[in-house]
């Protein structure tokens with residue numbers, strides 16, 4: 308029997324750092340001070356009443372924290388921001404309308420027209436499009452590096468480079484990036500490393516522990532986890548030395564929008580997050596609805612339970628597919644034979660995520676046949692749902708590309724992508740088995 312006194316027990320409990328599951332349920336949330344509501348209320352309001360003229364002036368002048376207008380901040384969204392920041396181990400978060408909006412906001416803070424950033428070539432296809440095409444309108448230039456070859460990031464560096472962008476586990480799954488190796492390149496060049504942690508979530512991988520400076524999420528996927536809300540989150544790691552670095556005037560120079568306030572000086576280790584909120588989100592406008600924030604928060608409460616089940620199911624499905632006579636190859640870093648297994652063990656020791664790809668010996672037609680015959684898997688373009696999802700990129704998302712383009716985007720005619728859900732894995736395997744033999 309433990310001989311601690313009552314006082315010692317009390318002190319030990321007060322000093323304890325809450326664990327991941329506890330943070331998933333509680334971080335950022337308190338009983339509502341007015342009503343006592345225990346679940347986070349949905350503050351479905353556009354605006355908040357000021358106490359008086361002085362209060363309004365100090366809010367607008369950034370001298371007081373508080374609520375003004377829901378495009379800049381909303382109490383329900385604030386809980387989501389604090390929760391994801393706590394789970395990632397960052398200093399502050401910002402919730403926005405989508406994962407893509409998170410990327411626009413981050414780059415809007417870091418880049419000026421004519422400048423460059425380096426991105427890994429193995430990314431979600433939508434991000435490749437965003438960087439190649441949409442960002443051109445802002446004159447932000449992307450230089451592509453090979454995710455598997457760290458020296459290619461070094462070779463892509465130039466005097467106009469402002470940031471490096473990678474995914475921890477890259478969509479369409481199966482690929483794990485060597486975050487520490489890329490972080491060393493970023494650090495040597497004094498550049499912030501941005502990691503999209505959507506597929507891993509902080510349950511599997513903590514990019515800040517491996518040298519990342521900024522984390523972005525499509526909360527649409529595993530964070531929300533139920534396929535019901537689009538959302539995004541930015542987390543500031545708080546360590547990049549923005550203060551005094553004139554390459555990043557949104558964070559380090561006096562802002563005319565706020566009578567000369569310097570975000571990095573006034574807000575210290577969350578100056579980048581404040582620049583994202585008060586300069587970019589305020590002026591570009593992609594705010595998250597409080598209702599979506601509520602749904603994503605509710606999803607996060609079960610994140611550790613779901614992610615573990617997702618990973619366990621994905622590994623079992625990958626093993627089944629690997630042994631199937633109609634399957635030519637399986638790409639899933641959780642498989643012992645996989646080329647990314649070593650990186651997966653280092654960066655995602657609890658599991659390699661739930662998204663995987665495989666190739667069918669029967670090519671394009673076999674892919675079409677398979678998705679036409681599945682009963683339990685849903686044929687759609689999302690990932691990270693409790694439900695299992697299936698996609699044949701060559702006949703859907705990548706249909707407009709040439710065969711050569713499809714191949715280099717990882718969407719060759721025979722490729723099928725799965726996002727494995729949390730159903731009984733025997734049912735998932737039975738569904739794939741019957742549709743493969745149909």
Ligand code: PLP
Pocket residue numbers: 405406407408431433434474478503505506524525526527528537538539690
């Ligand atoms: N990042 C990754 C890795 C994704 O998979 C996606 C969407 O699939 C996004 C970003 C974009 O997120 P959203 O659809 O929420 O804009």
